[in-house]
Amino acid sequence: TQLLEQSPQFLSIQEGENLTVYCNSSSVFSSLQWYRQEPGEGPVLLVTVVTGGEVKKLKRLTFQFGDARKDSSLHITAAQPGDTGLYLCAGALSNFGNEKLTFGTGTRLTIIP
Amino acid sequence: DAGVIQSPRHEVTEMGQEVTLRCKPISGHDYLFWYRQTMMRGLELLIYFNNNVPIDDSGMPEDRFSAKMPNASFSTLKIQPSEPRDSAVYFCASSLVRGGEQYFGPGTRLTVT
Numbered sequence: 520t521q522l523l524e525q526s527p528q529f530l531s532i533q534e535g536e537n538l539t540v541y542c543n544s545s546s547v548f549s550s551l552q553w554y555r556q557e558p559g560e561g562p563v564l565l566v567t568v569v570t571g572g573e574v575k576k577l578k579r580l581t582f583q584f585g586d587a588r589k590d591s592s593l594h595i596t597a598a599q600p601g602d603t604g605l606y607l608c609a610g611a612l613s614n615f616g617n618e619k620l621t622f623g624t625g626t627r628l629t630i631i632p
Numbered sequence: 633d634a635g636v637i638q639s640p641r642h643e644v645t646e647m648g649q650e651v652t653l654r655c656k657p658i659s660g661h662d663y664l665f666w667y668r669q670t671m672m673r674g675l676e677l678l679i680y681f682n683n684n685v686p687i688d689d690s691g692m693p694e695d696r697f698s699a700k701m702p703n704a705s706f707s708t709l710k711i712q713p714s715e716p717r718d719s720a721v722y723f724c725a726s727s728l729v730r731g732g733e734q735y736f737g738p739g740t741r742l743t744v745t
Contacts, residue, residue: 549731550731552733559738559739560736560738560739561636561723561725561736561737561738561739562675562723562734562736563736564733564734567733607675609734611731618663618680618682618687618688618730618731619665619677619680619688620677620731620734621677622667622674622675622676622677623674624674625674625675
């Protein structure tokens with residue numbers, strides 16, 4: 520059983536469109552991170568959210584942490600081909616001392632020029 | 633800093649052979665993580681160290697897998713004997729603080745035939 524479920528698993532859209540991907544769990548996380556991974560490379564951190572209801576913006580990317588700290592969303596406005604990649608959410612659980620992250624199942628995003 | 637360094641980048645071996653993967657974390661980072669990534673199972677945490685001490689190895693698949701961190705600048709993940717189902721990309725990551733951003737290496741793509 521996956522602790523963090525991401526949806527959709529795959530998403531292919533045209534350049535310029537908007538999209539939202541989701542990260543859901545039944546567990547409460549102390550913090551949640553979003554990573555992007557490009558082919559042949561390791562994941563790279565995009566953002567960390569800590570407070571329930573928190574919203575963070577990174578240029579065209581908007582990240583939201585659910586009020587109950589069980590879920591998160593990533594919204595991309597006017598998608599660009601450079602946004603193509605595997606998006607992973609990762610949560611830190613307080614019962615593990617917040618030392619390790621549990622990664623989600625991932626959303627593989629393709630932006631078509 | 634050069635980032636997290638992993639070697640080799642690619643490894644092809646026959647079933648039954650011993651495989652050793654190597655990792656040099658970012659200098660000063662107290663946490664080191666070993667992950668395995670496959671299409672079927674996503675990114676799975678195998679083991680992590682804090683100040684060179686193994687903290688949680690509950691993700692290690694079985695006794696064929698072992699990991700060591702003899703000093704702050706070097707860690708190994710060993711598989712003996714290797715099996716075809718071990719084929720995956722293995723990532724090493726390091727972190728400065730508890731629950732903080734994890735910096736991933738480029739990964740080792742392992743193929744066991």
